[in-house]
Amino acid sequence: MFRLSDKGRGIRDMFDAIAPRYDLLNRLLSFGIDRRWRRFAVAQLQIPAGGMVLDVATGTGDVALTIAAATPSSVRIVGEDFTPGMLRHGRDKIARSPHADRIFLVNAPCEAMPHPAALFDGVTIAFGIRNVVDRAAGLAEMARVLKPGGRAVILEFSTPQSRFFKGLYHGYFRRVLPAIGGLLSKRSAYQYLPDSVLEFPDRQSFMAMMATADFVDIVYHDLTFGIATVYVGTRP
Numbered sequence: 001m002f003r004l005s006d007k008g009r010g011i012r013d014m015f016d017a018i019a020p021r022y023d024l025l026n027r028l029l030s031f032g033i034d035r036r037w038r039r040f041a042v043a044q045l046q047i048p049a050g051g052m053v054l055d056v057a058t059g060t061g062d063v064a065l066t067i068a069a070a071t072p073s074s075v076r077i078v079g080e081d082f083t084p085g086m087l088r089h090g091r092d093k094i095a096r097s098p099h100a101d102r103i104f105l106v107n108a109p110c111e112a113m114p115h116p117a118a119l120f121d122g123v124t125i126a127f128g129i130r131n132v133v134d135r136a137a138g139l140a141e142m143a144r145v146l147k148p149g150g151r152a153v154i155l156e157f158s159t160p161q162s163r164f165f166k167g168l169y170h171g172y173f174r175r176v177l178p179a180i181g182g183l184l185s186k187r188s189a190y191q192y193l194p195d196s197v198l199e200f201p202d203r204q205s206f207m208a209m210m211a212t213a214d215f216v217d218i219v220y221h222d223l224t225f226g227i228a229t230v231y232v233g234t235r236p
């Protein structure tokens with residue numbers, strides 16, 4: 001078993017509580033756009049036949065399944081998350097999918113991964129890095145487990161750069177989202193979501209963190225007016 005800080009335990013307990021309705025709320029609150037974002041993120045990977053991909057903070061396995069759908073059947077995928085409830089739902093979903101024989105789920109934190117160095121051809125994390133308490137350690141672990149030349153692809157919510165969309169987005173995020181989340185799941189978790197997005201570093205600061213973790217050739221792609229951003233970095 002791994003040890004977590006008080007803050008880490010709080011985040012894990014929150015995801016455990018919302019796991020049963022997590023997928024439903026994702027589809028509702030993003031109007032289904034989240035699926036397109038995940039496909040775009042996965043398209044940034046370059047995985048050879050027979051390769052291995054790690055999806056960190058895999059939750060209920062949506063990115064792991066998207067990777068499986070986009071890669072040859074010889075590619076194996078490890079989904080890792082520190083919340084047992086999210087993994088339970090992921091396990092059921094993966095078992096019902098055509099990719100059950102090549103997706104493996106592991107209960108572990110991003111900051112201390114149970115994998116040897118340079119094992120994976122690609123690493124992804126979607127809507128996860130914002131929640132990682134020791135973000136620098138999490139990024140360093142992602143770099144450590146990547147093979148040289150392998151890419152890390154990080155999908156995260158952002159703040160739109162246009163003033164108009166920023167206003168609309170903040171209204172939706174601060175008022176509508178916690179209200180719907182409260183009706184169908186746990187309001188405090190859907191209050192935490194906008195709070196954590198607004199606290200997340202801006203694009204340049206986050207890319208600087210990736211550089212500190214030794215990633216090179218770092219680029220970002222804004223999606224849907226900058227509501228979400230995909231960061232790509234390569235392990236030298």
Ligand SMILES: C[S@@+](CC[C@H](N)C(=O)[O-])C[C@H]1O[C@@H](n2cnc3c(N)ncnc32)[C@H](O)[C@@H]1O
Nearest residue numbers: 015057058059081082083086109110126127131
């Ligand atoms: C918003 S969900 C995203 C799940 C999934 N990647 C997706 O695209 O739907 C965030 C996930 O990050 C996980 N998580 C948060 N902090 C973590 C950490 N330090 N180590 C591992 N998993 C973490 C949570 O348990 C949760 O499943």
